[in-house]
Amino acid sequence: xxxxxxxxxxxxxxxxxxxxxxxxxxxxxxxxxxxxxxxxxxxxxxxxxxxxxxxxxxxxxxxxxxxxxxxxxxxxxxxxxxxxxxxxxxxxxxxxxxxx
Amino acid sequence: xxxxxxxxxxxxxxxxxxxxxxxxxxxxxxxxxxxxxxxxxxxxxxxxxxxxxxxxxxxxxxxxxxxxxxxxxxxxxxxxxxxxxxxxxxxxxxxxxxxxxxxxxxxxxxxxxxxxxxxxxxxxxxxxxxxxxxxxxxxxxxxxxxxxxxxxxxxxxxxxxxxxxxxxxxxxxxxxxxxxxxxxxxxxxxxxxxxxxxxxxxxxxxxxxxxxxxxxxxxxxxxxxxxxxxxxxxxxxxxxxxxxxxxxxxxxxxxxxxxxxxxxxxxxxxxxxxxxxxxxxxxxxxxxxxxxxxxxxxxxxxxxxxxxxxxxxxxxxxxxxxxxxxxxxxxxxxxxxxxxxxxxxxxxxxxxxxxxxxxxxxxxxxxxxxxxxxxxxxxxxxxxxxxxxxxxxxxxxxxxxxxxxxxxxxxxxxxxxxxxxxxxxxxxxxxxxxxxxxxxxxxxxxxxx
Numbered sequence: 246x247x248x249x250x251x252x253x254x255x256x257x258x259x260x261x262x263x264x265x266x267x268x269x270x271x272x273x274x275x276x277x278x279x280x281x282x283x284x285x286x287x288x289x290x291x292x293x294x295x296x297x298x299x300x301x302x303x304x305x306x307x308x309x310x311x312x313x314x315x316x317x318x319x320x321x322x323x324x325x326x327x328x329x330x331x332x333x334x335x336x337x338x339x340x341x342x343x344x345x
Numbered sequence: 346x347x348x349x350x351x352x353x354x355x356x357x358x359x360x361x362x363x364x365x366x367x368x369x370x371x372x373x374x375x376x377x378x379x380x381x382x383x384x385x386x387x388x389x390x391x392x393x394x395x396x397x398x399x400x401x402x403x404x405x406x407x408x409x410x411x412x413x414x415x416x417x418x419x420x421x422x423x424x425x426x427x428x429x430x431x432x433x434x435x436x437x438x439x440x441x442x443x444x445x446x447x448x449x450x451x452x453x454x455x456x457x458x459x460x461x462x463x464x465x466x467x468x469x470x471x472x473x474x475x476x477x478x479x480x481x482x483x484x485x486x487x488x489x490x491x492x493x494x495x496x497x498x499x500x501x502x503x504x505x506x507x508x509x510x511x512x513x514x515x516x517x518x519x520x521x522x523x524x525x526x527x528x529x530x531x532x533x534x535x536x537x538x539x540x541x542x543x544x545x546x547x548x549x550x551x552x553x554x555x556x557x558x559x560x561x562x563x564x565x566x567x568x569x570x571x572x573x574x575x576x577x578x579x580x581x582x583x584x585x586x587x588x589x590x591x592x593x594x595x596x597x598x599x600x601x602x603x604x605x606x607x608x609x610x611x612x613x614x615x616x617x618x619x620x621x622x623x624x625x626x627x628x629x630x631x632x633x634x635x636x637x638x639x640x641x642x643x644x645x646x647x648x649x650x651x652x653x654x655x656x657x658x659x660x661x662x663x664x665x666x667x668x669x670x671x672x673x674x675x676x677x678x679x680x681x682x683x684x685x686x687x688x689x690x691x692x693x694x695x696x697x698x699x700x701x702x703x704x705x706x707x708x709x710x711x712x713x714x715x716x717x718x719x720x721x722x723x724x725x726x727x728x729x730x731x732x733x734x735x736x737x738x739x740x741x742x743x744x745x746x747x748x749x750x751x752x753x754x755x756x757x758x759x760x761x762x763x764x765x766x767x768x769x770x771x772x773x774x775x776x777x778x779x780x781x782x783x784x785x786x787x788x789x790x791x792x793x794x
Contacts, residue, residue, distance in 0.1 A: 261596040263383050263641075263770040264480040269592050294704065304598050309589050315596035317480035319704065323387040324769050325646070325689070325721050330386045334700045341707055 249285070250340035252277055258336035261315060263322035266332050268339055270312040278310035284345045285312060293338050294319060314339075346567045347530040348373040349543075350576075352412075353560035354550035356380050356405055356422060357397030360560025364551075364576035365408075368561045369416050371576075375508075376413055376420045377525040379548060380437070381427035383641060383770065384594070391643035391768025393432035393494050399440065406437070407444045410514070414450065419508060421515040421525050423499075429519030430494040431460035437516050445792040452514055452792040455507040457785055459518030461495040461640070461776075465784075474777040475640070481773035488771050492642040495772065500604030500638065501540075502781035504528035510789050519641065521603055522548040530566035538628035541608040543571035545601055546590050546625070553590035556580035570626035572618065582623045584615035604639075604781065606632040635777055638784060642772035648725040649764040650732040652718040654739040655754040662714055664744055665694055669716060672738040680731050688722035688731045725763065732761035 250256065254273030261267040270285070272278040282305050291298035294316060304313040319335075320327040329335070350373035353360035357380075381389070385396045395402065406422075413420035426433025438456055445452050466489040469475050475484075489495065496519035505528045507515045517525065526544035531537060543564045551559045559577025573582045591610055592598045601608040609629045616624045661668055669692040677690055693699040695715030698708040718735050722728035739760070741750050778784055 259594050260384055261594050262773070263387070264478075264482075264773045265596045267592070267594065267596050271589075302596065306592075306598055309585065309592075311589070311592065313592055313598050321482070321770060322383070323767075325649075325691070325719070325767065328693070328700055328702055331384060335704075338701065338704060 246343035247345045248340065249281065249342045249345055252280055252345045256336045256339050258332055258334070260318070260322055260332040264318055266316055266318045266335060268314040268336060270314075270339065272310045272312070274310055278307065280345055281312060285342070289342065290314060290339070293342075346565055347533050347535055349526050349529065349547065349564050349566070350376045351526065351547045351550050351562050351564070352376065352378050352409060354379065354548070354552055355382070356409070357401050358560070359405070360550070361558070361577050362408075363578065364559050364561035364580070365412060368563050368576040369412050371563050373416060373418060373563065375418050375529050376409065376416065378409065378422050379424055379522050379525065380422045381424035381429060382522065385427065387643040387768040387770045390428040390430060390494050390496065390641060390770070391645060391766070393428060393430035395426040395433055395436060397427065402437070403440050403444065406440060407448070410441070410444055410448070410450070413513065419513060419515060421504065421508070421517065423504070423517045423520035423522070423525035425516050425518060428494070429459055429496050429517070431458050431518060434458055434516055434518045441514065441516065442792055450793050453510070453512045453789060454792050455510045455512035455515045455787065455789045457499060457503055457507045457515065457517040457787050459496045459499055459520070459785060461497055461784060463490045463492065463495070466495055469776055475774050476777070478639070478773045478775060482771055484771065484774065488644070489642070491644040492771065493644060493768070495640060495642040497776055497784045498604070498639040498641070499785055500524045500781065501528040501531050502605070503785045503787070505532045506782060506787055508532065510787070512789060521639075523601070523603065526564070534568070535566040536569055537630035538608060539569070539571040539625065540566055541601065541603060541630055542610055542613060542625060542628035543573065545608065546573055546587055549590070549593065551575055551577060551580055552593065553586050554580040554582045555586060570624055570628070572622055572624045574622045581621040584617055584623055587623045587625065588613070588615045605636050606630055636781060637775040637777050640772045640774045640776050641770065643768045644771050645766050646769040647721045647723055647767055648728045649767045650720045650728040650761050651764060652732050652736055652739055652761045653756060654716050654760065655713060655756060656716060657713045657754065658751060659712070661744060661751065661753075662710055662712065665697065665710070665714055665716070668742065668744055669694065672735070672742050676735050676738050680734050683734075684727060684730055686723050686727045688720060688727055690731060690735060691719045693717045693719065721767065725765065729761065729763055736760050
């Protein structure tokens with residue numbers, strides 16, 4: 246099975262302030278953007294983060310061949326339950342999605 | 346036209362000195378640099394301190410002060426000392442006085458403080474002037490009183506007031522990342538959408554170019570748009586690197602909220618002027634009906650001690666979850682019988698799923714694991730006491746009753762490491778103001794006089 250990391254050029258996650266997480270999937274070109282756009286199931290991504298899909302904001306940005314996903318941080322940055330201060334590791338969950 | 350020179354994404358990050366020199370040769374109207382963000386966590390706002398060392402900060406700030414003297418234009422820093430709390434501003438002011446003394450330089454310094462008192466904040470909350478942003482935690486007057494620091498993010502208006510004093514150097518507490526860049530172009534009547542959009546593109550220095558580490562960029566603002574020129578030798582700005590920067594650390598790729606309105610880049614047009622410069626037009630500033638500033642606050646949530654043990658025994662590695670669960674249950678029960686006060690014991694398995702926790706459904710183990718015990722308690726003494734109770738379990742706890750006592754690897758003596766007070770961010774709100782300067786304090790002083 247082809248994973249998202251094998252199709253996309255770069256996947257990064259970052260804090261967007263202490264309360265939000267934002268994930269950018271840079272696809273590299275229009276052909277791969279279309280593959281990812283069609284194949285990436287928003288509900289599946291929401292399930293990975295265990296949140297309702299309406300909480301997940303998705304932007305398909307054709308001009309940049311990029312898909313952006315934003316969600317409230319799984320734990321507020323720096324709370325005892327937070328494991329990743331800068332939020333950069335959450336991108337790994339996306340990388341391993343299969344079926345592209 | 347207004348030229349803003351941005352030496353790097355943050356003071357303390359370093360920059361290419363040749364690029365800065367090239368920027369100074371372009372005769373900028375102002376040099377603007379960011380001093381912080383929330384990205385390193387709540388400790389800095391909680392304690393009102395800087396994440397970068399004093400010596401690195403002083404070395405880079407002295408270079409920028411020298412560059413400023415050469416260009417004979419204002420130098421401004423926003424969010425001084427990582428968090429922009431009043432104590433962090435005082436810290437940088439102290440460093441600045443020291444450098445001015447050492448350089449024998451006479452300077453006018455303007456200081457903008459963003460710190461908010463608990464009483465004024467409580468009154469604002471009760472008066473309905475504090476509103477939550479999406480994903481904000483619940484707050485009460487008690488939350489506000491518990492904060493060790495609350496700061497309001499200044500916008501362009503407060504920075505313009507500081508610049509209007511005629512200061513050579515402006516040290517600002519918490520500001521939006523963009524306001525220190527947009528303030529002068531806006532004051533001189535440049536296109537408002539371009540002023541904010543260019544500021545967002547420039548706030549991380551050369552991050553919006555092909556050579557992010559070169560640091561220095563120049564942005565020229567005018568009546569219709571802005572032009573971004575990297576100062577690094579190899580650095581190039583392309584329509585893609587520039588437009589993609591709106592995504593960075595921003596939950597919405599088209600909209601950016603600022604005090605007094607928002608930027609909308611949906612219709613922005615990015616044009617390559619040559620192979621290294623990009624011009625942007627069509628960005629829109631939408632003024633809001635009321636003037637609000639964002640608030641940030643941090644309060645102490647307890648004290649922490651951590652312990653670390655390494656497990657190499659294959660049988661224990663295979664059964665690490667049940668081993669950890671048994672330790673947490675037994676140690677918690679024992680501590681409850683011996684200690685009064687609230688505490689929490691958590692074990693994270695490093696080498697398995699310590700990074701993502703339960704979200705990690707494809708985690709797998711190697712030949713060894715680290716187990717990090719995290720004890721959070723209401724006092725420092727209590728967190729240390731519970732850690733000392735946890736240590737014998739981490740060292741010797743058997744998987745079953747019917748086996749010889751095992752011994753695992755402690756890398757340190759003592760194995761427990763007190764982390765002191767831990768803080769949490771507790772505000773994601775905006776404060777409504779009648780007048781932009783209402784929540785801010787502006788002072789000036791002569792240095793080297």
